[in-house]
Amino acid sequence: MALGLLAAILERDGISASVAHAGLWFAESAGLRRYELCASRTPTVFMSGEWTFAGAAFRDEPGETGRRARLDAEYLRQVNEASERYPEYWRGNRGSTLVNDLLALRAAATRFTDEAARRVLATGARVVGCTSTFEQHVASLALLRRIRELDPGVVTMLGGANCETVMGQTTHRCFPWVDYVVSGEADGLITTLCRLALSKGRDVPAAELPRGVLGPAHRDLPPSNRPGAVALPRVVFNDLDSLPTPRFDDYFATLASSPLRASIRPGIPVETSRGCWWGAVHQCTFCGLNGTSMGYRAKSPARVLAELDQLQDRYGTGDFEAVDNILDNHYYTSLLPGLASAAATAAARPAAAKRRIFFEIKANVTRQQVADLVAAGVTWVQPGIESLHTEVLRLMDKGLQGWQNIQLLKWSRQLGLRLSWSLLWGFPGEKDDWYLDMAAWLPALEHLQPPAATPKVRFDRYSVYHEQAQRRGLILFPLGSMAAVYPVPPADLDGLAYFFSTEPGAGPLRYMQDLMSAANRNPGIKALIGAARAWRAGYAGGKQPMLLREDLPDQIFITDSRSCARAPQHVLAGLAREVYLACDAAPRRDRLAALVGATEGQIEQIAGRFLADRLALEVDGRLIALALSPDPRTGQIPPYPDHTQFPGGHVKAPAAGPGQSSDAPRPDAESR
DSSP states (O other), rough: OHHHHHHHHHTTTOOOOOOOHHHHHHHHHHOOOHHHHHSSSGOOOOOOHHHHHHHHHSSOOOOOHHHHHHHHHHHHHHHHHHHHOOOOGOOOOHHHHHHHHHHHHHHHHHHHHHHHHHHHHTTTTTTTEEEEOOOTTTHHHHHHHHHHOTTTSSSSESSSSGSSSSHHHHHHHOTTTOOEOOBOOOOTTTTHHHHHHHHHOOOOGGGOOOOOEEOGGGGSGGGSSSBBTTTOBBBBOGGGGGGGGOOOHHHHHHTOOTTTGGGEOEEEOOOSSSOOOTTTHHHHHOOOOOTTTOOOEEHHHHHHHHHHHHHHHHHSOEEEEEEOOOOOOOGGTTTTHOOOOHHHHHHHSSGSSEEEEEEEESOOOOHHHHHHHTTTTEEEEOOOOOOOOOHHHHHHHHHSSSHHHHHHHHHHHHOOOOOOOOOOOOOOTTOOOHHHHHHHGGGGGGTSSSOOOOBOEEEEEHHHHTTTTTTTTOEEEEOGGGGGGGOOOHHHHHHOEEEEEETTOOHHHHHHHHHHHHHHOOOHHHHHHHHHHHHHHHHGOOOOOOOOEOOOSSSEEEESSSSOOSEEEEEHHHHHHHHHHHHTTTOOOGGHHHHHTOHHHHHHHHHHHHTTTTSEEETTEEEOOOOOOOOOTSSOOOOOOOGGGGEEEOOOOOOOOOOOOSOOOOOOOOOO
16 A cells, blocks of 8 residues: 555656565565465464564674574474474474474575566666565565675665664664665655655755655764754654555556466455544553654545545446554544445445445444444444443543443344454453453354454554553563574664564563463453354354344244254244343343333343343343344345455465365464
């Protein structure tokens, strides 16, 4: 997304630019199976994507050969042992086979870095920049270093989330082959910076550089004025409607000529807003996205509609992944009706012309808003459901309650909207009883979409937990795997790190040991993990449990195929029917009598029956009816998309080995 947008800005401003999709090149070079191993199929704590390119990026550091050999051997030992001892966190190969795959990837990355650098230089580019997010930093450093070695006249740049504030300062200080480092959103400065680099190379005075940019001149400043002495700001860009439509021509051209094209269904990234309107007021305590700038900005609905039309016409696909952190609340009454109108018009077109859109949303939506999303062609959302218990949600500062998340699970399944969500644990100040509560609820929810994973909360840079660590009783350290990647002192490791742990030097094995120990010594967490695993298993294989209701004029007929079912059928008539219908909106239990015109005694008797039969749950003092109503037009619950239909695209992985699922979520998958 970032490079497609910057390329369009430069093109608009008269500077020739092309985008090299080196990730796709590396998948071709290393093979798709191994590429996905380092890209998405190992836990984040292992930092396998960074380790893969560390040999290429830092291969000739003076005095480092013996030390790095020892670090690599220890890293691989821990990978070997952790994968063998904790197979539930691994997919595919483990032990020595996994180690051999990682060694092969490291060797492939070194060869590939040279090939990619020569391929980039063959374009004749005088300025080469990389964008870096999460585990893309070392690969970017490796490529830029090799470009510098092959052609010292080329100016190098690095930006992206891994270069914001102190991470950018540390990158600039530690890796001198990177000429310019940009902290924040480069939309408003990229043209100025490139013109300066094209005209003056590395000799741009520090005072001439745009705010948020570090250059070679900063390395020559007196110590008191060097980066680090003065904080590097994160620049932001506010006028999103003024930006051109991103240009992805280079990607589609690269894909069309790629030997992997048959394995890849592309989706188009689209941006409708930046920042987080909730986080600007109440930042979720574990979220480190947006760096130091939560300020929310959104495009006008008319601009979004025009951009989607333009991208779809240009690239021939209607699959879009919104990269926004959160859907603008105003879009429910402005953008979504326009998308719904377009979807209705496209209904008569060939299937390829129909749109599928992914958004991240806040979970406290109404049933009507879920229906509006579906009507607008939004087929998949990430709603930020990280718990079903209100007390845990309070620790997160989520601004909603558990019953609202359960209602969203119900409505999304009933209307065919796919969710990506997880259950997090390990928050400072939590009580294990809260997880026992949730574990007891999960069997009743078997007919709804299960969580992708139950990971321990991670402490990321810029999160409240990181920024207020001392106040919250935390002492945080960079993940131990960082030391196996970067040949820099501990203080610089801290400056480069985005992921942190409460254990000093916690490498892969230690981290997994601590994870399993925490889960096993807390009965509630252990029960929750087990219940969620059973939920996912019951949902796999195409035989999904159901809790369906048929609404008749004088009764409700309920069919129950969940494993917790007390009976395969239930018939609710009279007052029981009226109460169950009222519970679809999750009313407070103490208000039910007034809602349906009954006595408290009658409500107690009926509610007790619903709870005993698991037809309803009581959460936060609210009685939630759980049965789903089929679509009256078809008599069926609409199917929701499977993993191959993700709007952001899909990679058909090579055939999996024994016991390996090629499309399962990564072990530490989590909602943001």
